[in-house]
Amino acid sequence: MQGEIRLEELTKSFDGVVAVDGIDLRMPPGEFFTMLGPSGCGKTTTLRMIAGFERPTSGRIMLDGSDVARVPPHKRSVNTVFQSYALFPHLDVAGNVAFGLKYLKLTKEERTRRVGEALELVNLGGFARRKASQLSGGQQQRVALARALVLRPRVLLLDEPLGALDARLRKNLQVELKALQAELGITFVFVTHDQEEALTMSDRIAVMNEGSVEQAGAPREVYEEPRTLFVADFLGVSNLLAAEAVGADGDACSVRVGERTFRARQGSTEARGDVKVMIRPERIAIEPYATSGDNRLPGMVERSVFLGGSHEVHVRVLGGELLKATVANDGKPPAVALEGGEAVSLYLPPDGLRVLAAGEPRRDDGPAERTP
Amino acid sequence: MSWLRNPWGRPRWLAVVTVLYILWSVLPVVLAIVFAFNKGRSRTTWQGFSFRWFTGSTGSVFHDPALQGALKHTLLLAVVCVAIATPLGVSLALGLQRWRGRGSGTVNTLMLLPLVTPEIVMGVALLLLFLRVFPEIGLGTTAQVIGQVTFTLSYVVVIVRGRLTSIGPEYEEAAADLGAPPRDQLGRVLLPLLAPAIVAAAAVAFAVSIDDFVVTQYLSSDASTTTVSMLLYATARGAPTPALNAIATVALVITLATLSLAFLVYKRFAGGKEAATLAALEV
Numbered sequence: 334m335q336g337e338i339r340l341e342e343l344t345k346s347f348d349g350v351v352a353v354d355g356i357d358l359r360m361p362p363g364e365f366f367t368m369l370g371p372s373g374c375g376k377t378t379t380l381r382m383i384a385g386f387e388r389p390t391s392g393r394i395m396l397d398g399s400d401v402a403r404v405p406p407h408k409r410s411v412n413t414v415f416q417s418y419a420l421f422p423h424l425d426v427a428g429n430v431a432f433g434l435k436y437l438k439l440t441k442e443e444r445t446r447r448v449g450e451a452l453e454l455v456n457l458g459g460f461a462r463r464k465a466s467q468l469s470g471g472q473q474q475r476v477a478l479a480r481a482l483v484l485r486p487r488v489l490l491l492d493e494p495l496g497a498l499d500a501r502l503r504k505n506l507q508v509e510l511k512a513l514q515a516e517l518g519i520t521f522v523f524v525t526h527d528q529e530e531a532l533t534m535s536d537r538i539a540v541m542n543e544g545s546v547e548q549a550g551a552p553r554e555v556y557e558e559p560r561t562l563f564v565a566d567f568l569g570v571s572n573l574l575a576a577e578a579v580g581a582d583g584d585a586c587s588v589r590v591g592e593r594t595f596r597a598r599q600g601s602t603e604a605r606g607d608v609k610v611m612i613r614p615e616r617i618a619i620e621p622y623a624t625s626g627d628n629r630l631p632g633m634v635e636r637s638v639f640l641g642g643s644h645e646v647h648v649r650v651l652g653g654e655l656l657k658a659t660v661a662n663d664g665k666p667p668a669v670a671l672e673g674g675e676a677v678s679l680y681l682p683p684d685g686l687r688v689l690a691a692g693e694p695r696r697d698d699g700p701a702e703r704t705p
Numbered sequence: 706m707s708w709l710r711n712p713w714g715r716p717r718w719l720a721v722v723t724v725l726y727i728l729w730s731v732l733p734v735v736l737a738i739v740f741a742f743n744k745g746r747s748r749t750t751w752q753g754f755s756f757r758w759f760t761g762s763t764g765s766v767f768h769d770p771a772l773q774g775a776l777k778h779t780l781l782l783a784v785v786c787v788a789i790a791t792p793l794g795v796s797l798a799l800g801l802q803r804w805r806g807r808g809s810g811t812v813n814t815l816m817l818l819p820l821v822t823p824e825i826v827m828g829v830a831l832l833l834l835f836l837r838v839f840p841e842i843g844l845g846t847t848a849q850v851i852g853q854v855t856f857t858l859s860y861v862v863v864i865v866r867g868r869l870t871s872i873g874p875e876y877e878e879a880a881a882d883l884g885a886p887p888r889d890q891l892g893r894v895l896l897p898l899l900a901p902a903i904v905a906a907a908a909v910a911f912a913v914s915i916d917d918f919v920v921t922q923y924l925s926s927d928a929s930t931t932t933v934s935m936l937l938y939a940t941a942r943g944a945p946t947p948a949l950n951a952i953a954t955v956a957l958v959i960t961l962a963t964l965s966l967a968f969l970v971y972k973r974f975a976g977g978k979e980a981a982t983l984a985a986l987e988v
Contacts, residue, residue: 384878384882385881385882386878386881386882405881406878406881406882407880407881407882407883407884407885407886407887407890408884412882412883413878413879413882415875415878415879417875419875419876419878419879421876421879421880421894421898422898423897423898432880432883432885432893433883433884433885435884435885436883436884436885437884480883481882481883484883484884
């Protein structure tokens with residue numbers, strides 16, 4: 334199968350400022366691969382190097398086994414869907430889609446047929462003679478997609494292609510794009526700062542930060558088993574607590590949070606000393622005040638935010654930290670009152686508590702910036 | 706001036722100033738045009754309407770050899786100047802746009818220098834250049850063309866670069882991404898997108914060339930290299946007839962028509978905001 338990309342020690346610096354810092358990544362053929370990270374993390378620069386718009390400072394870009402790092406963009410069998418689409422304003426839709434076919438040595442009939450097929454593929458059959466400026470944002474995005482796919486690239490690069498669209502259209506196009514990728518079997522390399530988008534669409538996600546890959550893996554893996562503080566904090570909502578790992582407790586690790594000791598069974602359970610423990614809001618159970626048992630912690634509800642499908646309950650626990658817990662909206666009145674000021678007990682199950690070795694990520698204050 | 710105290714009041718006073726200024730600035734031009742149609746020889750007393758100074762059998766624009774020669778030479782210079790300055794200016798704009806790093810800032814500033822240099826200084830400098838450094842070229846039509854290209858080039862570069870900047874690198878990247886080699890990135894994408902700016906730049910260069918007096922005058926050699934503006938200057942204080950008004954009117958109409966065309970083309974394809982910048986440049 335064609336369309337495998339391997340990045341080897343890929344580095345790019347602009348005037349001495351390192352944008353991409355020696356990353357190694359394998360993007361398997363036929364997969365939907367996402368590079369996820371905050372703005373300035375190097376994901377777009379990496380994509381632009383794969384496309385050929387930027388020359389790597391060092392390292393290799395292996396496309397199906399051959400290094401294309403020094404091949405100019407017009408000779409690479411990869412195509413790009415740009416963030417702003419970059420549709421040629423002086424050409425109509427068909428002219429845009431046919432633009433690259435000129436370089437494929439096809440007959441006129443073949444060209445016409447391929448343009449028609451590509452437009453059908455993105456459901457724009459009747460739009461061939463429109464100008465790009467007469468199309469809506471979603472339609473422009475489809476033309477950009479057709480223009481790239483008509484060349485049957487081995488790899489399709491997508492630079493935040495849904496960024497300019499409204500929320501509802503985004504959701505629809507996410508599903509469509511994923512279905513299209515599965516149907517065509519082309520490797521998609523997708524760049525986004527939207528973690529929800531990444532989780533929805535990808536076969537594999539590489540979470541990037543400050544020019545490096547923090548973690549790469551299946552969506553479930555990076556969400557459930559974050560290996561660094563950054564990943565834990567960037568994907569989804571995380572509760573992070575400073576703790577001290579004091580020793581083993583069976584297959585779990587004993588961690589002290591303030592005056593209390595918890596059992597944590599996930600993550601770096603062999604770590605000792607200063608660590609962070611993390612738990613997802615949906616893993617925390619809210620129980621009546623003074624419920625006895627291990628891994629429990631008293632607290633007071635500060636506020637309860639209604640999110641439609643669930644409530645997000647903010648609980649100030651003993652020790653001063655604020656924990657967020659999600660309670661599903663199942664239509665029944667909750668067993669425990671969730672009004673502000675109520676005293677409750679939080680149960681943090683050992684299977685939901687993950688130990689993250691502190692100090693290992695280069696920053697301890699979490700991500701510096703995050704574009705919404 | 707109640708509008709100063711009342712923010713909802715209409716600033717009538719400002720409107721009056723504006724209208725007065727426009728009338729004042731247009732008045733001499735209108736007067737000159739009106740007397741081009743005078744029946745008699747006077748340029749100050751109205752003696753009835755006629756086309757005699759345009760088409761009459763003696764002393765009119767179309768029959769006086771001196772006037773006709775000046776008009777032809779003016780147009781010749783303008784056409785040759787545009788033919789050279791436009792492609793050269795477009796190339797320079799493309800080159801400067803791509804040139805990043807050391808020296809590019811200085812060159813950018815230098816490109817604007819001909820626009821701000823007093824024309825008399827440039828005229829004298831060019832005169833010395835052709836007399837002392839390149840005597841084999843000497844004065845005359847060739848020198849006039851080179852002189853005009855020297856400063857009309859700046860207009861072309863400024864206009865085309867403005868458009869290049871607003872186009873951005875993305876369309877070229879898209880073309881490259883789709884397989885177009887650099888030659889086609891330029892020919893199939895960049896030049897079509899630049900077309901309105903190139904047309905506008907050529908028109909501005911044309912108008913500037915027709916209007917030019919100082920440089921063209923310094924670099925002229927004999928009667929055969931006299932342009933309309935030189936002729937107007939030379940005879941205005943001698944024994945002028947309304948034929949002078951007539952030829953000035955012809956020059957004015959050509960200039961205005963060219964600039965209007967440029968403005969319309971640019972506005973049609975490049976959007977109103979940039980066209981406003983262009984309009985400001987033309988003045």
